Amino acid sequence: xxxxxxxxxxxFLLLIFQYLGATIAFCAVGAENDEDPLLGVWEGWSWPVxxxxxxxxxxxxxxxxxxxxxxxxERELSLEREAIRGHELTFMFSDLSDVxxxxxxxxxxxxxxxxxxxxxxxxxxxDALAELCAESGPSLIYAGGEDTSIKSPVTxxxxxxxxxxxxxxxxxxxxxxxxxSMERPGELAAVFTDILSGRLAxxxxxxxxxxxxxxxxxxxxxxxxxxxxxxTPQVRELEAGGTNIYICWLDAMAxxxxxxxxxxxxxxxxxxxxGPQRNILTDADGIILVDKDVLLERNMEGHRVITNLIRxxxxxxxxxxxxxxxxxxxxxxxxxxxxxxxxxDVPEIAYSLGRIRNIPLMDEMLSINPVTHRPRSxxxxxxxxxxxxYESYGSVxxxxxxxxx
Numbered sequence: 098x099x100x101x102x103x104x105x106x107x108x109f110l111l112l113i114f115q116y117l118g119a120t121i122a123f124c125a126v127g128a129e130n131d132e133d134p135l136l137g138v139w140e141g142w143s144w145p146v147x148x149x150x151x152x153x154x155x156x157x158x159x160x161x162x163x164x165x166x167x168x169x170x171e172r173e174l175s176l177e178r179e180a181i182r183g184h185e186l187t188f189m190f191s192d193l194s195d196v197x198x199x200x201x202x203x204x205x206x207x208x209x210x211x212x213x214x215x216x217x218x219x220x221x222x223x224d225a226l227a228e229l230c231a232e233s234g235p236s237l238i239y240a241g242g243e244d245t246s247i248k249s250p251v252t253x254x255x256x257x258x259x260x261x262x263x264x265x266x267x268x269x270x271x272x273x274x275x276x277x278s279m280e281r282p283g284e285l286a287a288v289f290t291d292i293l294s295g296r297l298a299x300x301x302x303x304x305x306x307x308x309x310x311x312x313x314x315x316x317x318x319x320x321x322x323x324x325x326x327x328x329t330p331q332v333r334e335l336e337a338g339g340t341n342i343y344i345c346w347l348d349a350m351a352x353x354x355x356x357x358x359x360x361x362x363x364x365x366x367x368x369x370x371x372g373p374q375r376n377i378l379t380d381a382d383g384i385i386l387v388d389k390d391v392l393l394e395r396n397m398e399g400h401r402v403i404t405n406l407i408r409x410x411x412x413x414x415x416x417x418x419x420x421x422x423x424x425x426x427x428x429x430x431x432x433x434x435x436x437x438x439x440x441x442d443v444p445e446i447a448y449s450l451g452r453i454r455n456i457p458l459m460d461e462m463l464s465i466n467p468v469t470h471r472p473r474s475x476x477x478x479x480x481x482x483x484x485x486x487y488e489s490y491g492s493v494x495x496x497x498x499x500x501x502x
Contacts, residue, residue: 135187138209143185144441145209146431147235149216149226155190158416163217164190166403166421169410170428182439186432194218196225203229211235212446213431217424220244231256234443236450238262240427243389246502247470255470258447262427262458263389264475268500270300272387272477273369274307275493277342280367280385285314286342287335289328289355292319300371301346303501316340332358341366349375356381374480374487384482385490391478392460392492393419399459426458430465469497 137143148167153159167188175185193202203226206214214230216223217240224245230237231249235258239245242261249256277286286308290301298319305315318331332343332355343359343366345352352370359366360381370378370386378384393399400418403425407415415421433456434449435441451470456463463472474496481490 135189137185138187138189142183143187144435145206145211146186146188147206147211147214148188148190149193149214149218149223150191151217152219154194155192159217159420160190162415162417162420163424164188165407165411165413165415166424167215167428169407170425170432172410174432181432181436184435184440186435188215188428194222196222199226200229206235210441210443212441212443213238213434213450215427215431216240227256227259230258232258234258234447236260236443236447238427238430238450240423242471243268248502254468255451257444260450260465260470262423262430262472264471264495264497264500265502267300267303267502268475268495268497269371269387269389269477270303270501271307271495271499272493273304273344273371274311274313275495276385276387276479277308277344277367277369278311278313279493281342283312284342285316285338285340286344287331287340288315288317288344288346289331289351290317290319290346291321291348291351293321297346297371301344304344304346304371307499313342328355329358336366342369343367344369344371346371348372349377352384353378353381356384378482379485379487381482386480386487387477387493388480389475389477390419391480391487391489392476393422393458395478395489396459403459422459426456426463430456430463466497469500471497473497 138145148163151157151159151163155164171186171188174180191202193199212234213236214226215238216226223239227237237259239261241263243263243266245261246265247255247259247261288301288305291297301317305317308315320328328351336359343355345355345368349370349372352368356368359368368384370384372386374386374388399422403418403422404415406425407413407421430450430453433453434446437449437453438445451465451467454464461476465471466473474494476492477495478492479490480487
């Protein structure tokens, strides 16, 4: 009787899956046989985890790397003697790309008792999915999430079913303040911003706040960055008053203008830039910026380790070790939650995802903060312009509890 009920359950799920048109693309790379990749899901000994494709699609190099890395973590679990109380995980690589199909596909996944979804999609697509998952599940984990708020505007706390691997965009304000306080502790710092950009102005304001927290004295200066000469009198006045720290929440051209003003008078000051690497700044010796990805990009030993892990599993050399490391970390995060719960209950998995420790991301071992649903801290690399390139200049730790979304 039990076996008959189980068969009916499997048939029912298969019919739902087919009826709703929920085509899922699966990766069988490294498979030792031609069995259905969903066999464990249908027979009940493997829990399904959906993975949303990157903008390039699953047939791209990026897609291949993600699948290989996550399959490596999946394979490691399957080779354990008991796995998770006799159960494994199956990462299902969805071909979903149409925003209009999200609600239909989500209904299918809920019928399949999917408790976790990992998304590599762009912000627009992922945010549309997040709207449907945020308060009722399944848990949605952003592979990035820097430009996304996972907090409820009502409670100020993270939505119960939303998580992200990266810290929010304004974490760079923390990183800049920390870098400046390490370089010149206790000094006055000029914080420049573009009055016409709300995003930059908020970053400058937050940087000023975090400088004060670190016992430094910030002085905010706002002007329209497109009229770059407007900064000249302020720079001269600040220089005359002995200011040596200039933090620029400006575009690259305006930042270069400030650096040139200081360089002409050999001020010996330090200029910090809030933006990403730009070729236009490679002649501006001494400018410092923060970068959330550079430590992964330049970690040759970390590249070797993740490449070898995947090669040992599938005899394939990956082309993008950074993407592989991120995908592997996300897979280990999900596996850790299932291991802790010992089952696939949706609310319990969400609770556990917010508390997992020891997630390997190259040299970093991440722990998730239940208050933020992001890693407790992340390392940001410091880059200093010299010899017409961006040279590594150390790192700073940024706490997700301190960062603002």
